[in-house]
Amino acid sequence: MGQTVSEKIISKAAGLTEVKPGDVVTCSVDLAMIHDSGGPRRVKQIMEKLGANVWDPNKVVLVSDHFAHNTDSESMKILQLTRDWAKGQKIDNFYDQEGICHIVTPERGHLLPGMFAVGGDSHSPTGGAFGCFMFGVGSTDMLGILVTGKTWVKVPETININWSGSLKQGVVAKDMALRMCAALGMNGGAYQAIQYTGDAVQSLSMTERMTLCNMSAELGAQTGIIAPDEITYEYIREAGGHIEDENNLISDDDANYLIKHEFSANDLEPQVATPHSPANSTEIKNIEKVQVDKFYIGACTGAKLVDLSMAAKILKNNKVAAGKQLTVAPASSKIYNQASENGVMSILTEAGAKLLPPGCGACAGYGAGVLENNEVCLASTARNFQGRMGSSTSHVYLGSPYTVAASAVTGTITDPREFLED
């Protein structure tokens, strides 16, 4: 029986020639990504008690992103503890408040196709865009990995989601992700591995693929993976990653899938998720004109260069509506620099957007920009659970960066295509 990409990666990591879905196997970890919230502050003390050090500092990437740029004393202490731990454990791959882990890690060339990788964060399936089997774990799980270099997995079934056709103007990977959440629900991934295929997926840029794989978390999947191709290799080469073997990481023709889902990109409309679940997504025409107080372009899901560029395309020669607030928190310092150099940033700020430094920020309810009681927000983030972005009485809608920017101009939820017609 042939194997899927995920099964091939797990087999290799487990030192076996073949694995079957349902097998419980112990795997060697190629890369462990941790952040300031679930990382050192949760594992340092216990590692000291165990008398253990990190199994291989070169295989650990540490990113301070959750408490980044917060100035309260508790956050400052956490950030310092993170620095001290990195030094003590000789972690060279430490990025202190330079962006969000899911973005910084591939941006610096750490993710390579075929890796069995874990991240101490639920949006770790983002790494699947690079052909990694990458999934999120909690901090005790990560503790075990940091000291042994190994972890167990129950080999997941592979769910194939195939997107045929091509996206229309103003419709992007975020809309694909929201559409899948609506169609399949937040348990549609059933903690299995999703493999995305099809013309509409292959033609996505690398960073749009990251958005798609990122929201595999909202589908309840263990990971979401795209077989690597020339677009993947080109991104990794530019990021400074070294690829040993630029081929052969594809699913076998006779590989087995739990289920195959078919979607068409041709007739996909911009999607918006209503509070309090990404699975409440619907076509934008069903909820146009909803009044919004705050607009947020941020997070690993929605503040990459491609996302900021979408917003700029809308905001060029437009202004944020009077009395409304649009906040932009670029997903990394590098993205901030690129957007500054290519003029995107000045379009955003001249339109009235307020800038926040790179980090997870308000998406996860941290720091500046969190929501007050009863506030309504439209965000380019992944998750709109009750209370996630602040007050438990706030309401969060989700949309693409195009949709957030267009709505910020009018003050109500607005179809971005009204601003994109030739």
Place this chain on the structure above:
Amino acid sequence: MSGIVWKFGNDINTDVLAPGIYIKEPIQVLATHCLESIDVDFANKVKVGDFVLAGENFGIGSSREQAAQVLKELGVAAVIAKSFGGIFYRNAFNLGLPAVVIKKESNIDAGDCIKLELETGRINNQTKGVEIFAEIVPDNLLGLIKTGGLLGQLEKLKNIPNREYQ
């Protein structure tokens, strides 16, 4: 183990279990906010040994293991649900909190007193006088519960790789 049942619906997520705005607080404080956006009384009234019963996809969302840790802190004996978010499921066992799957409608209501036998999956609803069976917990995870979670297992490892010796 036997205790009173607290019943919740589908998709109980990590943000309602352990809200991000309180995540910097000590676990004892975070626990007082557990599920408050759905049931303000839960954290005050739940007793040591009680059970949380829920529908599909319990613990979906973030990887924050505080979502499982607050339940343990409050003394919850086990979470019983139709399905679990995968990260929560791993986290729960790593912390020594059993997460048990029952696929069918359970005929268990909020306030019922139940007894759970983890090894066999037998759930005795003492209030209604009926018995149902949960799915058997896999051996490797049952092992985690017996050793008090992953930390208990790590403490037993004699040869934790240590780069000082490599």
